[in-house]
Amino acid sequence: MTLPARVEVVVVGAGLAGLSAATRLATAGRDVHLVEAADHPGGRLRTERVDGFVVDRGFQVLNTGYPRVAADLDLDALDLGWFWTGAVLRVDGRAHRVVDPRRHPSAVLDTVRAPLGSLLQEAAIGAFSVRAGYLPVHRLLAAPEHSAEQALRRAHVGDEAVERFFRPFLSGVLLESELATSSRYLDLVWRSFVRGRIGLPAQGMQSVGEQLAARLPAHARHLGTEVTAVTGAGVVTSSGSTRADAVVVATDPGTAARLLPTVEASAPRQVTTHLHVLPASPWCEPLVVLGEPGGRLVNSVVVSDAQPAYSPDARALVASSTLATTTEHQVRDEVARSHGVTTGDLEHLTTVTVPGAQPAALPPLQHRRPVDLGEGLFVCGDHRDTPSIQGAMASGARTARAVLTHLGRRA
Ligand SMILES: Cc1cc2nc3c(=O)[nH]c(=O)nc-3n(C[C@H](O)[C@H](O)[C@H](O)COP(=O)(O)OP(=O)(O)OC[C@H]3O[C@@H](n4cnc5c(N)ncnc54)[C@H](O)[C@@H]3O)c2cc1C
Structure with missing residues (x-):
């Protein structure tokens, strides 16, 4: 579908952040168009x-x-x-x-007998999980910040648990093995494992993005269209220019930094x-x-x-x-x-x-970075919140609210 010459909002990038922003704006009755370079929605969920x-x-x-x-x-x-x-x-x-003993009681004995240190250290793993899972988020985010490894050491889970369990487990989640990631992000991630x-x-996984994309009208989805330049007043694509009252850049961090000189991409x-x-x-x-x-x-x-x-x-x-x-x-x-x-x-x-x-999400965790860059230009993506599906979707929701406020002010 060709992008019209004039629309109310353009969202650039159909990853979970862009999809979350666009579906919210469409639900609010806005004339929003989602422009995606790839031939599928979902971004990194492919x-x-x-x-x-x-x-x-x-x-x-x-x-x-x-x-x-x-x-x-x-x-x-x-x-x-x-x-x-x-x-x-x-x-x-x-x-x-x-295993989580609450969910899989049949494997509790195996878990207790696993070579993860003393019973006291195993209890410390339990206490670490209860804290992350059940303290209110604002208290987790107010706790002193360390690296993830320092946080585990301070929780007294012991060397065996760190090396045999936490380091390989978290390396697969954080995609780094030094456990240099912010302890605040570790708390949020661990909370999600305890609760979900x-x-x-x-x-x-691509079907997650497809589910969100299906909530937009077909005429508002523009796959296979790369955006090459943006301002708060419109975008330039491979097939022409479109004017808009608001533009949301919801690309990967590297492209966001190229399109928006004030945005810095984390490693x-x-x-x-x-x-x-x-x-x-x-x-x-x-x-x-x-x-x-x-x-x-x-x-x-x-x-x-x-x-x-x-x-x-x-x-x-x-x-x-x-x-x-x-x-x-x-x-x-x-x-x-x-x-x-x-x-x-x-x-x-x-x-x-x-x-x-x-x-990367190194300390200090820059959770909830600004999404409103001024003059009709907005940015969202996992790099504005946390490097996760949750971070991408939350930043999209936050950006949709900011766009609605901007459009309200213009009206
Ligand atoms: C292998 C892997 C494992 C992961 N594991 C997990 C996990 O287990 N749990 C978890 O929570 N998270 C995980 N993540 C991270 C999670 O997938 C991302 O944080 C999230 O999907 C990012 O969404 P996004 O919308 O911010 O960005 P993206 O998904 O990158 O979306 C950006 C979109 O913008 C498009 N785009 C870029 N440039 C342009 C342009 N110029 N014009 C138009 N469109 C453009 C891209 O094609 C893309 O579709 C993993 C990621 C990967 C790759």
């Missing part, structure tokens, strides 16, 4: 079909503990398949289940994910297997255990992630060891590296 398997571009999950996910998405329609809350860690070749469940939609975090097929799953429960200290993998997951629709048949689809760029050959042994199978069982499907998977 899914392909490879030999009948549903392959997300990098392993990522939907966390129902995120307030915006719970409030804004139709979770039933996504037909989510669930992971257990917890992980498998391997120590000296043995697999140990560490982790799932995968039957049609892949990008990258991830490489290798997809393998196994004849069948070696596991009874859908759990993430954590990488071992000193290894290349941060985690390896039979995604089809959580969401059987990711596989066209009884075979298992395995996603294994590394922070450094790796070749399949470099991780094959480790993937096999993680699942207690032989390398001969593994059939390599594809490998994907996402260079700008998430912006």
Whole structure:
């Protein structure tokens, strides 16, 4: 659909931030047009079909503990398949289940017996989780800020828990293994794990973006259209210029910094994910297997255990992630060891590296950066809140409110 020469609002970028902003503005009755360079909505939530398997571009999950996910998405329609809350860690070749005892009482004994330090240290993990899960957010955000590692040390969870559980688990979430990320962001992320469940939609993560995009009228969605310049009075695209009363830049952080000289992009975090097929799953429960200290993998997951629709048949689809760029050959042994199978069982499907998977969230956490740049120009995206699905959606909602105020003032 061609972008008209004059509209009320242009939103640039159909990731979750742009979609959240545009759908809110449309619901408020505004003439909003969403312009996206790629041929699909959802931005970094992208899914392909490879030999009948549903392959997300990098392993990522939907966390129902995120307030915006719970409030804004139709979770039933996504037909989510669930992971257990917890992980498998391997120590000296043995697999140990560490799970949330409230949700999976059958595995409580395994969790207590897992090599995570003394009982006192295990109790400290519980106390850390209760604090993050149940203190009000304003109190978590008012707590003194450290690095994530310092926060775990101060919570007295102990070395074994940090090295065997928290570091590999959080490396897969924060996409950095130093645990240099802000303790405030760690609190928010941990809160979402305590309060929510982790799932995968039957049609892949891209379907989250598609669900939001379907709430906009077809004439307002412009895929395959790159915006090359913006002002508060309009945009220039590959096919011409459009004037507007407000322009929202909802691109990835790097493009936002190029289009908007006053916006600075945080350092990008990258991830490489290798997809393998196994004849069948070696596991009874859908759990993430954590990488071992000193290894290349941060985690390896039979995604089809959580969401059987990711596989066209009884075979298992395995996603294994590394922070450094790796070749399949470099991780094959480790993937096999993680699942207690032989390398001969593994059939390599594809490998994907996402260079700008998430912006860094180092201390001081710049949560809720300004979205109104003045004179009709707005910016949103995970780089304005937290580097997550929640951050992207929350920044989009915040920006829609700011745009409505601006339009109200103009009127
Ligand atoms: C592999 C991976 C794993 C992740 N794991 C998790 C996870 O488990 N949990 C979690 O909460 N978060 C995770 N994230 C982060 C999460 O996906 C992002 O924070 C969120 O999707 C960012 O949304 P956004 O709308 O801010 O940006 P984007 O999704 O980047 O959307 C920006 C959009 O703008 C478009 N665009 C760019 N330039 C232009 C232009 N010039 N003109 C028009 N359009 C343009 C892009 O094509 C894109 O569609 C992960 C990300 C990746 C990649």
